[in-house]
Amino acid sequence: MIVSExxxxxxxxxxxxxxxxxxxxxxxxxxxxxxxxxxxxxGVLSKQLKLAARQENRNIEIEELTLTRQCDRxxxxxxxTEKINRxxxxxxxxxxxxxxxxxxxxxxxxVRPGVNTKFxxxxxxxxxxxxxxxxxxxxxxxxxxxxxPIARCAxxxxxxxxxxxxxxxxxxxxENTECGGQLIYDRFKRLNKLDKLMEYKPAKNWSTAxxxxxxxxAREDMMFDExxxxx
Amino acid sequence: xxxxxxxxxAFCCHYCAFTAADLAGTMxxxxxxxxxxxxxxxxxxxxVNMLLQAFVDEAxxxxxxxxxxxxxxxxxxxxxxxxRVTLAKEKLQEVGINPERLEMYYIPASxxxxxxxSAQEFTDKIKQLDGSKEAETDKGEVPDQDxxxxxxxxxxxxxxx
Amino acid sequence: xxxxKTSSNSNLEQVLxxxxxxxTGELGPPKSADRNNILEKANYLKGYVDAANITDNQTAxxxxxxxxxxVICLEQGLEPVVQITTxxxxxxxxxxxxxxxxxxxxxxxxxxxxxxxxxxxxPAAKNVFDIDSVQLINMLYKxxxxxxxxxxxxxxxxxxxxxxxxxxxxxxxxxxxxxxxDFRVMRxxxxxxxxADFIQTQVIYNMERFxxxxxxxxxxxxxxxxxxxxxxxxxxxxxxxxxxxDNVSGISFTEDIVKRMEEAxxxxxxxxxxxxxxIAELKKMExxxxxxxxxxxxxxxxxxxxxxxxxxPRPDFNKQ
Numbered sequence: 001m002i003v004s005e006x007x008x009x010x011x012x013x014x015x016x017x018x019x020x021x022x023x024x025x026x027x028x029x030x031x032x033x034x035x036x037x038x039x040x041x042x043g044v045l046s047k048q049l050k051l052a053a054r055q056e057n058r059n060i061e062i063e064e065l066t067l068t069r070q071c072d073r074x075x076x077x078x079x080x081t082e083k084i085n086r087x088x089x090x091x092x093x094x095x096x097x098x099x100x101x102x103x104x105x106x107x108x109x110x111v112r113p114g115v116n117t118k119f120x121x122x123x124x125x126x127x128x129x130x131x132x133x134x135x136x137x138x139x140x141x142x143x144x145x146x147x148x149p150i151a152r153c154a155x156x157x158x159x160x161x162x163x164x165x166x167x168x169x170x171x172x173x174x175e176n177t178e179c180g181g182q183l184i185y186d187r188f189k190r191l192n193k194l195d196k197l198m199e200y201k202p203a204k205n206w207s208t209a210x211x212x213x214x215x216x217x218a219r220e221d222m223m224f225d226e227x228x229x230x231x
Numbered sequence: 232x233x234x235x236x237x238x239x240x241a242f243c244c245h246y247c248a249f250t251a252a253d254l255a256g257t258m259x260x261x262x263x264x265x266x267x268x269x270x271x272x273x274x275x276x277x278x279v280n281m282l283l284q285a286f287v288d289e290a291x292x293x294x295x296x297x298x299x300x301x302x303x304x305x306x307x308x309x310x311x312x313x314x315r316v317t318l319a320k321e322k323l324q325e326v327g328i329n330p331e332r333l334e335m336y337y338i339p340a341s342x343x344x345x346x347x348x349s350a351q352e353f354t355d356k357i358k359q360l361d362g363s364k365e366a367e368t369d370k371g372e373v374p375d376q377d378x379x380x381x382x383x384x385x386x387x388x389x390x391x392x
Numbered sequence: 393x394x395x396x397k398t399s400s401n402s403n404l405e406q407v408l409x410x411x412x413x414x415x416t417g418e419l420g421p422p423k424s425a426d427r428n429n430i431l432e433k434a435n436y437l438k439g440y441v442d443a444a445n446i447t448d449n450q451t452a453x454x455x456x457x458x459x460x461x462x463v464i465c466l467e468q469g470l471e472p473v474v475q476i477t478t479x480x481x482x483x484x485x486x487x488x489x490x491x492x493x494x495x496x497x498x499x500x501x502x503x504x505x506x507x508x509x510x511x512x513x514x515p516a517a518k519n520v521f522d523i524d525s526v527q528l529i530n531m532l533y534k535x536x537x538x539x540x541x542x543x544x545x546x547x548x549x550x551x552x553x554x555x556x557x558x559x560x561x562x563x564x565x566x567x568x569x570x571x572x573x574d575f576r577v578m579r580x581x582x583x584x585x586x587x588a589d590f591i592q593t594q595v596i597y598n599m600e601r602f603x604x605x606x607x608x609x610x611x612x613x614x615x616x617x618x619x620x621x622x623x624x625x626x627x628x629x630x631x632x633x634x635x636x637x638d639n640v641s642g643i644s645f646t647e648d649i650v651k652r653m654e655e656a657x658x659x660x661x662x663x664x665x666x667x668x669x670x671i672a673e674l675k676k677m678e679x680x681x682x683x684x685x686x687x688x689x690x691x692x693x694x695x696x697x698x699x700x701x702x703x704x705p706r707p708d709f710n711k712q
Contacts, residue, residue, distance in 0.1 A: 050287050154510075158526075161579075162505050162567075163565070163642035164642055165571045166570070181572075181575075186572075197578060201526075203483060
């Protein structure tokens with residue numbers, strides 16, 4: 001899933017400085033699961049904004065709305081449309097995708113981000129998430145037996161760990177970050193395939209990653225006929 | 232000038248703190264009448280949203296009172312509650328409300344007097360916090376000592392709802 | 393490594409080919425445009441080392457460029473080994489720089505991934521890591537041996553232009569002390585297979601571990617495929633030893649070295665003595681072809697150590 005973290009409250013409060021009618025929008029998918037911007041967080045943040053505004057003798061109207069997903073047109077129903085159009089400003093607790101998608105659907109509405117979108121990651125234990133995928137567009141996990149050198153090495157080294165690997169940890173953060181190269185080595189050792197690590201991995205083609213420009217995926221078989229013409 | 236009675240919400244768990252409050256009544260133990268008790272099946276039911284809502288609804292102080300650590304009827308509801316109280320305190324601090332206006336208590340069912348005493352002490356503390364704020368307001372000084380950053384709680388009649 | 397034909401005509405390569413025990417030094421460019429700083433350091437090293445290794449934004453701190461510093465050294469008659477890291481530049485920039493460096497007369501390049509930018513003075517920088525150090529080695533090898541860019545295009549200016557490839561003596565780093573220990577010789581072999589001609593090792597403060605690594609190197613016959621320069625840095629104080637032991641990943645200390653430094657009356661002299669003993673031991677070790685003397689901020693001390701270690705005079709193939 002996409003993992004985010006709520007922005008510092010003061011920054012969010014600065015966003016609402018000039019607005020008195022705000023819609024706080026949670027997102028029911030990734031942001032709910034990573035506890036950064038689901039229904040619960042939207043509720044807490046709305047209350048905080050009300051209380052903080054009250055401290056400044058300001059009267060602000062806040063509505064809360066959590067959609068199943070902010071990145072899918074079908075969840076923007078009539079109720080949502082009405083609430084979004086009514087608000088002076090929408091504070092989206094969706095990831096960066098959600099914020100932009102609202103802007104696309106409602107070009108006249110001011111939208112501000114309530115979270116910092118971090119990475120594609122997994123839930124490691126309660127309250128802890130960790131990055132696993134860099135979205136490079138051409139998966140190499142088959143070559144590394146399921147551990148990604150791009151996402152899990154600070155330098156994305158594809159031919160083995162650098163000298164900064166110590167006790168299984170990466171020198172940039174020895175307390176928390178494992179050395180991706182060590183993980184790959186351990187995995188190949190466990191599978192009795194260490195000889196495979198001798199293979200030279202050539203320079204990666206990054207054109208499938210963000211480096212190739214903004215990407216899109218088109219599935220003609222899934223499109224409506226009129227959309228096919230537009231695409 | 233007559234002292235204003237602060238509005239205090241006490242979220243009490245059914246098995247311990249609520250029973251203790253009941254017992255305090257039976258034992259004719261005096262405790263402030265301005266405490267509004269909300270009975271919960273367990274303090275594990277408390278969440279940050281609920282605690283902040285109490286302040287939005289103009290509470291001056293919020294108590295969360297559960298069983299003693301280790302004797303929660305649902306094993307660790309009170310241990311969870313205290314984590315949420317801690318987070319809610321941070322959230323209050325962020326908006327400029329003194330986090331001391333929210334407190335966690337552990338009160339066994341048999342301790343009616345402890346409930347009465349805790350309620351009294353908490354009320355006194357809130358009065359003291361309100362008092363120091365009013366003094367500030369009278370002098371027209373900012374920032375508020377209460378929060379160290381806000382301008383003091385505004386006149387309730389103007390509050391948005 | 394072909395002992396009969398040189399790939400780069402560099403002095404360092406010729407020294408190694410001749411079978412002479414090589415000695416290289418280290419020169420850190422300044423954090424300013426101060427040309428004199430380089431001249432001063434170059435003058436300490438000139439004539440006492442076969443080549444000087446010039447760092448590329450070492451520890452991710454912005455410094456005078458390694459290629460520019462290398463050219464200044466060349467002008468002084470000191471052969472540079474220019475470091476290139478993959479942290480700051482992508483394959484386009486690196487190949488462009490390699491062509492430029494070759495055109496300016498630089499013949500040795502050491503391929504590194506580079507310290508992560510979080511250790512330096514621009515931790516907010518975006519890192520590149522378009523390629524890794526092994527891929528960089530292979531890129532230079534392909535440029536030299538196949539006269540091709542990484543993309544496969546020939547290294548020529550248009551269809552009728554002459555093919556002028558950079559003739560670079562390709563260096564790589566090896567760390568016998570980093571983890572996973574079992575992988576370190578494999579990684580060396582990967583670098584050799586990718587096209588490395590010579591290796592500089594991490595500084596040695598654990599000779600036991602280094603000897604064991606060299607044993608593995610010899611078992612695989614790697615010492616016959618690549619020149620190995622063992623890293624030596626004289627310790628300046630017990631404090632420095634302790635700091636490096638506790639804070640620098642990929643460096644290993646034996647207890648006796650720390651102890652010797654702590655108990656020494658003159659710690660600096662003791663550090664120098666340890667370095668001399670190490671060089672003597674390395675000279676005897678089969679498969680070690682030379683020493684890379686990294687006197688951090690102590691270029692001045694290099695001639696003295698070289699003299700005492702019996703490594704002088706240095707041969708000079710460029711003048712012959």
